[in-house]
Amino acid sequence: MIRTHLAPILAAAILVPALASSPLSAQDTPARPKAASAADRAKEEVEAAWAHAPVDEQEVRHRDSVTIAGRRYPYTASAGTLTLRNVEGKPTASMFYTAYTLDGTKPGTKRPVTFLYNGGPGSPSFWLRMGSFAPIRIRTTNPEFIRPAPYDVGPNPDSLLDKTDLVFLDAIGTGYSRPLGDTKPEAFYGTDEDADAFARGILRYVTKYGRWMSPKFLLGESYGTLRSGALAYQLQERGMALNGVVLLSSIMNYGYRQPGLDQVYLNYLPSYAATAWYHNRIANRPADVATIVAEARAFATGPYMSALAKGQSISDAERDQVAQRMSQLTGLGVDFIKRANLRVDLPRFQKELLRGSARTVGRFDSRYTGIDADAAGERPETDASSDAISGAYIASFSDYLGSTLKYETELPYRQSARDAAGWTWNWKHAAPGPGQPQNNPNTAIDLGAAMRANPYLKVLSMNGYYDMATPFFGTENDLGHMMLDRAQQANLRFTYYPAGHMTYLNPEALHQMKADLAQWYDEAVSDARSATPPVPATTSSATPPNQMPN
Structure with missing residues (x-):
């Protein structure tokens, strides 16, 4: 009796080791997790403490006002991020921005909006943000080394806020802008890659805040002008026709720098x-x-x-x-x-x-x-000229972002994408039209194509006489070879100032720049609303065509 009851048990006991050793059992039976070593745990703790750019878009807001030409303009200053996504919807980058919007501006508004950025390539946009046309700027004198802190930062009576809302964008890899997830930095480090990222950022901002009906402008400085040439064409190809492009201290053609x-x-x-x-x-x-x-x-x-x-x-x-x-x-x-x-x-x-x-x-x-x-x-x-101002701009922007806008992040504000290990730039550019990609980009070709396709697109080239980084005569040469016909040439204008690359360092030049821009914005918006395209203008061989008085 006892033997009869034990037989099945003994048989099962003999069978279990056999099943455990079979391939089928090895697949079905979970292996015991290996204990993490002290080194592995330390690595996980460090990685968990890394600061990462947010996938979810962030924004902080601050109410303020500025007086321009005797009139008070209340506005909202904001700092935040835009999440860039590829065609499948996967988040690829977080783009940092600061924006200044006149109070009462609502989705669907026909008030102009301008997107501004510096260049480098690999530079964030705190130079333009703190020195040019925002409602707050660092006050500079002419031309002197700025003394150490505290710095003279305050309301900007030469702000463009009376004419347009302002959105300052940082290129990916600069400032607080970063790739997301497994997207590599090199996906943004190149002439065309960079322009594509800015196109996605601008499209995202316009969609998020309902600015599709607003007149839209670009304002780029230095390499930012090369970006603007490509960007104007890319945005137009994606359904966004621009009203105007401002080129400040331009370099649109790297081809002429080749030896020989x-x-x-x-x-x-x-x-x-x-x-x-x-x-x-x-x-x-x-x-x-x-x-x-x-x-x-x-x-x-x-x-x-x-x-x-x-x-x-x-x-x-x-x-x-x-x-x-x-x-x-x-x-x-x-x-x-x-x-x-x-x-x-x-x-x-x-x-x-x-x-x-x-x-x-x-x-x-x-x-x-x-x-x-x-x-x-x-x-x-x-x-x-760089030594004289850099510390003041970096410190004043850092203080403004934290003390006034209250933007909080543990990410370091990267003053240049070149600070990252292994930074390289892909200079190849696929310009519009037939031919092989350019090894040294010339996006004046792109801008010319955009102007031919959009007879209302205005271009204003602003230049400093003492700019030795991007000499104005080179700009005249590049823009003078876009092969525009007479009607399109009427949309191209030049201004000149007794200043350098950052023309706004000269307070007198900044004041004149604001006056020139105010007139130009009025014309650009008015012409876009008129029934017929602008008529050709006569040109003079003594000076660049359509030079504005200044």
Whole structure:
């Protein structure tokens, strides 16, 4: 009896080890988790403490007001993030922005909105945000090193808020903008990749806040102008026709920087002349900078261009004649110019112009001067114009974001995407039309295509005479080769200011810029509402076409 009852039990006991050792049992039986090592646990704790950009969009708001031309404008300042998504809806990046919206603005409004950004590539937009047309700015003097904190930050009577709402965008990898999830940074680090990200960010903002019926504008500075050329075309291809594009201190064509090409020397010559005029290095100095610039333009497009085109076959007599005229315009010695084969690059000019006084001139703004440890060196050891302002801009923006806007995050505000390890930029660009992708982008081609497709698209090029980073004569050359017909040329306008790359550092120039922009915005919005496209304007060979008085 006992044996009968035990038999099934014994049989089962014998069978269990056999099943446990079979392949089927190995698959069905969960393995015991391996205990995490101390090193693994420490790594998990560190990773859990990392600061990440939010997938869910964030926003904080602050009410304030600013007085412009004697009238008070109440507004809402906001700081937040826009989540960028790919065509499948997967979140790929979080784009940080600050925005200034006039009180009473509602979805569906026909009030203009402008998207602003700096360049680099790899720069956030706190320069424009704190220095140009926002209702709050850091006040600067002309042209001096800004003293250490506390800084003079306050309401901006030259704000554009009376004409347009303002949205400042930070490129992905800069500021608080970051890739999300498994999206790699290189997905945004390139000419076309960057333009695509900004297009998605702008489309998202316009959709989220109901601004599809608003007149829409772009305002980019430096590399931001190259972005604007590509972006204007990309947005138009995606169904968003712009009313206007403002190009501030432009560089739209990197092709002329290739070794062996002479265009870069032509581009710089009028800026050299303006700088020599400012520092009183010109004999028979004219009364105003515009006069010496006009002389330099004429020389650059005539005898100088002809001489450089001859290369090494130029005659001694012509070389001597051209060097003499270059010396008169730039303040450099004739022998120095001849030893440089009539091709003086920017660092040499910065060092040579004031060599007798052991001073160098700035790159972003040649009104600024610096002192090198080695006065006999070949090039400046630093850029005085950058040293003079950087600390003030970084500190004042950091304080404004935290103390006034109350934006909280544990992410570090990245002053440049180049700070990240392994940063590289893809310079290839697929311009509109037939042909292979460009290895050195020229998005004036894109902008020209956008202007031909949209007869109401206005373009305003704003330039500083003392900008040596993006010389204005190069901008004139790039925009002058968009191959627009007469009617389209009427939509292109130029302005010039006694300032450098960041033209708004000069308070007088900022005031004039605001006046020029106010007139231009009124015209752009009015023309878009008229029944017929704008008519062609006559042009003058003495100055760039459609130059606004300033």
